[in-house]
Amino acid sequence: MRILIVDDSKAMQVIVQRSLVKLNIPNLEIKFAFNGTEGLDLARSWEPELVISDWHMPEMSGLELLDALNREMLGIRVGFVTTETSPERKSEALQKEAAFVINKPFDSQTFISVLAPLIEMMVQTKLKATEQALEQPMESAQPSRIKLPLASSIQKTLTALSQQSVSVLQRPTEALSEHWLPAVVGLFVDHQSKVVRGICVIDLEATSILGGILTGLAQNSINQYIGDRNVPKKIVGSLERVFEVLSATLTDTVHHRDLEFKSMTSINTDMARLEALLSRGNTHRMDIEISVANYGQGKMILIGS
Structure with a gap:
């Protein structure tokens, strides 16, 4: 805040x-x-x-x-x-x-x-x-209006933010599982219209790793939160910084400007809701694996409309 x-x-x-x-x-x-x-x-x-x-x-x-x-x-x-x-x-x-x-x-x-x-x-x-x-459809006159970033751009951005060596690899699209939950969702909007044009979903492991590093937690504490599948609000809240820097990698090709991070929320148990969120029409998707040495790895999904 x-x-x-x-x-x-x-x-x-x-x-x-x-x-x-x-x-x-x-x-x-x-x-x-x-x-x-x-x-x-x-x-x-x-x-x-x-x-x-x-x-x-x-x-x-x-x-x-x-x-x-x-x-x-x-x-x-x-x-x-x-x-x-x-x-x-x-x-x-x-x-x-x-x-x-x-x-x-x-x-x-x-x-x-x-x-x-x-x-x-x-x-x-x-x-x-x-x-x-989240309940509103993602409006788009063109399916490819939002240009999603290269994995290398995300890697550079997260490495600079966390001051850790973050590895980012693009992965084939795969079906979701309960292992994703609780997940954190960030919304990105067009700066002028405030319409949602981008969504980022971060799974439990990536939330714990990135949020834990940003809040200065030791590796054993991060591992404990992953094992308990219960991430404190302070760690979840720190992901606002992740979404803010990621907004600069999401480009509106019509207006030639970056999207603006609007807000975030958590999806704790509702798998059907998460699946519906990722299956909206007129969107394209990028599945990503994020890993940090000695901390583990997690997953992220970017969607643009």
Whole structure:
């Protein structure tokens, strides 16, 4: 989850950052801005899911930042951590759909009690949107609109991301089995239309290996998760980074640009659903074997429409 902290105090930026880390948010990314103007520019380019802002700042206040984000309809939630205590001003912010207002100074428990349910609600909303997108057909006027990458391109991308020597081989298409589950599914969309044009499915072994490496787990822990067939949320969440870099390898040949990673979900036990997902019309498929020395191997499937 991408969170932008906007505050003209470096010390307060650090305090808010430390409080966020205590929430154990999967795949947390944090960036900083020192005033509303910087925050607005960064929100436009980086597209965070949540902005935590001070109220009183030079150049552009936190309330002015909220107004600007609302005008541009970027769909970004905004909350305040502020010394502003006026009930009228706080009411104004909430009427403008601020997610919360926390007064400075605050303790860790207060911060967690406000942010934890909000973060959980945002995660569930995103998951529901992904589930709905999976039920929609992949639209395509041409079966070969999306150009799938070479195995060598995927290998280079995953090696750079993981800082490990990753081997990637394209394999013949094969029937799925229960051994794939639980699987992680990533959705990729056209940047302009937001229509789903690509799907990536990663099996249990590849999820454990790639996610385990990205979260710094030892080999024996990764092997244990594979043996238990139960992968922690933190490892699954880290695969967002895998999908984000893979999006740069999926090319829309009509608009001549890369696809954009939208969201991800897990398919834990529903084999029929996974099979239906991979058998959609007007698509082409690439089956891949991923291996890392001393960690094992797993499988991935890419689909383009």
